[in-house]
Amino acid sequence: MVVDSAVQQKTIHPMVEKGGFPVDADSTIFLFKGIGPYSLEERAARVREKLTALENVNLDITPLKVEYNQEVNDILCQDQIILSINDADAQALGLSRRATTEYYKDLLKNALTQEEEGFSNLLFVNIGIALLIIGLFIFGLKYYNRLFRLLAFKLQAQKGKVFKGFKVKQYELLTVEKQLLIAGWLLTVAKYALLLFIIYLLLPALFALFPWTQGLANKLIHYVVDPLVALGHKIVGYIPNLLFIIVIVVILKYFLKLLSFFKKEVATGRLEIKGFYPEWASPTFNIVRAIFIALAFIGIWPLLPMSNSEIFKGVSTFFGLLVALGGAGAFSNIIAGLVITYMRSFKIGDRVKIGEVIGDVKEKALLNTKIKTIKNEIITIPNSQMINSHTINYTTANEEEGLILHTTVTIGYDVPWREVHKLLVEAALATEHIKKKPHPFVLQTSLDDFYVSYQLNARTREIQKMALIYSELHKNIQDKFNEAGVEIMSPHYGAHRDGNQSTIPQSYLPEDYRAPSFRIKTEE
Structure with missing residues (x-):
């Protein structure tokens, strides 16, 4: 490896005095400043972890690459950032950032490159380990299936013991057979889900044995670990909100129980409130319960997961619109x-x-x-x-002296009104379920051109038999009037008369009454 003469004159270990932090065991790579959210120590620890994971990687298979960015330069292996170089690291070496990056790249390449013979020996060992893992998996698969068959037999043996059917009052929601069917289906789902999970865990273990698949192994592990870690952080962060929701629900539950107790007391009459009737207890309880449930929901809503997301808002708006449009009536x-x-x-x-x-x-x-x-x-x-x-x-109306039933007949002026009153009262008293006291009475509601309207009023307690009472009352009125020779009619006079005869009933006229005759006078 050929290194710039300016670099050869630099001494590495004195970098500690300048505030450098060593990354590798040989103290050849030093970092001088944190990047982003990572402090200097955290940054060095992450680089050390990545280098440890790449100890057995051959550079002919996994070459190092460099990306030059505006703030930092990145050294990558298998598209994974191994080391980032910032201006502080370059200034400590007295080089440009680009020269420092190339220098550290060469150091990393020398550290990661190994003898071909050693690599070949390790490769054969890893192949043996992989074959062993696969063999153990196939061997264990036989007993894995036996285990779940045994569990299926155990489920069937619980018929009538654990599985007794499920009833809601008199309705059998789940029979024993349905319960066993559902339990067997869940057991099958668990069997294959667990098998897939085991295979998924075995793949990273196998991929990690070979340099050219180690990156894929890391990705598979991160696909599982990263969501679980993120979920764990969210669950831990959500615990205060969850506790607040639980407190609200518990308080609401026991408050509604207290209201239900008072509702029963008022409804049964054991608790009397002036001006408040027992039949108001249930609707008032329902109104108050709805109000407090709505208030609790308003308090819980902002604490729900994803309550501020656009999807959540859109769905809630959609349902609100449906209720507004369809629930007006x-x-x-x-x-x-x-x-x-x-x-x-x-x-x-x-x-x-x-x-x-x-x-x-x-x-x-x-x-x-x-x-x-x-x-x-x-x-x-x-x-x-x-x-x-x-x-x-x-x-x-029946709660005091009884309900007043009434019916109207129209009788001509030629029938004395006292006789009509008498006949109507007799008909009422002859009717079953008509009260004798208070006595039935008659009202003359109008004096029309050809007849008088008589309204019979009688009291009864049997309001459920109103139709039968009216029917029998009308029968009795007909019978009483027929027996007395009085026509129930509304006469309209069409005969020609001289108009001299009085329309006063005959009983009111003198016995020697004679209708006056026409007087005709002629003049000579």
């Missing part, structure tokens, strides 16, 4: 359902009339209310529609 029904609950218009089991629908309330939900009509029809009414229509609650 649902949200209006939810709000209407809450309003109806706190209005206390009705409760489950009440007989109501909503719009034109009459029936019993069977279900109250956030989105709709289900009504069972007297014809056994189940009608589902959206809550947003209910909030815009009037609601009649017959059950609430």
